[in-house]
Amino acid sequence: MSWHVTEEDVRAYARGELAPPALWSADAHLAACADCRALLAEASDPAALDAGWERLDAELDAPRRGVFEALLVRLGAADHTARLLAATPVLRRSWLLATGLVLMLTVLAVHVIHTPVLFLALAPLAPLASVALSYRPALDPTYEMAVVAPLHGFKLLMIRTVAALGTGLALNGLATLALPGYGLLALAWLLPALALTAAALALSARLGPLLAPALVGGGWLALVAWAVYTHAGATPVPFTPAGQSAAAAATALAAVLLYQARDHFDARPYGGFPERDGT
Numbered sequence: 001m002s003w004h005v006t007e008e009d010v011r012a013y014a015r016g017e018l019a020p021p022a023l024w025s026a027d028a029h030l031a032a033c034a035d036c037r038a039l040l041a042e043a044s045d046p047a048a049l050d051a052g053w054e055r056l057d058a059e060l061d062a063p064r065r066g067v068f069e070a071l072l073v074r075l076g077a078a079d080h081t082a083r084l085l086a087a088t089p090v091l092r093r094s095w096l097l098a099t100g101l102v103l104m105l106t107v108l109a110v111h112v113i114h115t116p117v118l119f120l121a122l123a124p125l126a127p128l129a130s131v132a133l134s135y136r137p138a139l140d141p142t143y144e145m146a147v148v149a150p151l152h153g154f155k156l157l158m159i160r161t162v163a164a165l166g167t168g169l170a171l172n173g174l175a176t177l178a179l180p181g182y183g184l185l186a187l188a189w190l191l192p193a194l195a196l197t198a199a200a201l202a203l204s205a206r207l208g209p210l211l212a213p214a215l216v217g218g219g220w221l222a223l224v225a226w227a228v229y230t231h232a233g234a235t236p237v238p239f240t241p242a243g244q245s246a247a248a249a250a251t252a253l254a255a256v257l258l259y260q261a262r263d264h265f266d267a268r269p270y271g272g273f274p275e276r277d278g279t
Contacts (some may be wrong), residue, residue: 123189127168132213191247198254
């Protein structure tokens, strides 16, 4: 071989300071010349070389981002935040399909019984269940990663709540489109859904992620059953203007209580929620 990379260029190449077009020529030449590669090995810093191999290994071993995670990163979310959101249990296909199926069957039942009360009673429970399941250690494959994530417990709670609540509300919204004949009444589930979710989160700091949603959901069903029983033939109170105003007020109150209890969500992993114990 009649041409070799000069020793000065080799040293600049090793430091990462060699500029094009000499850099391109050196790249092509080093691939074919053992003598110049030997000179490069002598000029290179062993520690920097080892660090480079470690970065390459880490990059090759890193899991590939899914479409949703890549979109979040592109929109400006931090890598760890995007990973936690993408791994939220209620964003799995199985949960989405199950929730969609329940809502579809509820809409079909409404068309059969000719009253939207069944849908309005069950629709707020979908976002509530979505948020509750987002913090169940037994269902979350990224529980340990979430515990050691560089986030405060309350911030982690809010991040995953937004993802779960947004998904639940979107599914409910799609189901609502199948009930155009009821007008604005078909949207009367929205404020109760927000109220139930906020109340469950506020109580979770004290009662845990299972008991709080269960009590809130059971209380809601009891309230609707009472309203239907005492106002037969009329719109149940929770779905009247007065009931909607009460739901809005309950949402605001629960949000205030949740904010005041924010320090409890840093006491233990997942905001005071129990460690993974199979429950």
